[in-house]
Amino acid sequence: MNPATKKQEETGIRKSLKSYLLAMGFLVETNFQGLGAVRGRPDLNASRDGKTLWIEVKTPRKTSKQFEHQSIYQSKVEAVGGIYLVIRSLEEMEQMLIQHGFKLKGQIKMFYSNV
Numbered sequence: 001m002n003p004a005t006k007k008q009e010e011t012g013i014r015k016s017l018k019s020y021l022l023a024m025g026f027l028v029e030t031n032f033q034g035l036g037a038v039r040g041r042p043d044l045n046a047s048r049d050g051k052t053l054w055i056e057v058k059t060p061r062k063t064s065k066q067f068e069h070q071s072i073y074q075s076k077v078e079a080v081g082g083i084y085l086v087i088r089s090l091e092e093m094e095q096m097l098i099q100h101g102f103k104l105k106g107q108i109k110m111f112y113s114n115v
Contacts, residue, residue: 014043014057016090021046024104040073042084049102054084
């Protein structure tokens with residue numbers, strides 16, 4: 001796959017996740033890479049109910065994997081008790097939110113009906 005096409009696909013997933021999380025009442029921040037950015041920092045941070053999620057967005061393809069510096073950052077987050085997620089779809093995001101104790105039953109269907 002063309003790297004530019006893969007980046008566009010990840011961008012679309014990231015935007016959908018951000019919209020969904022905002023609709024669910026999360027405070028969401030996008031982490032951009034570039035000069036002065038922390039290497040390996042995930043794409044999104046989302047906070048609600050006293051918990052912060054560190055979210056790395058990848059495409060659904062099996063070949064879409066974390067870079068070494070992203071895995072190192074994940075280890076640092078998890079070492080201090082943080083919640084780090086690698087997410088490939090809106091459905092996977094909902095499953096992870098439920099797994100981590102967020103009350104969202106039926107919410108994804110409501111979100112899709114409003115998009």
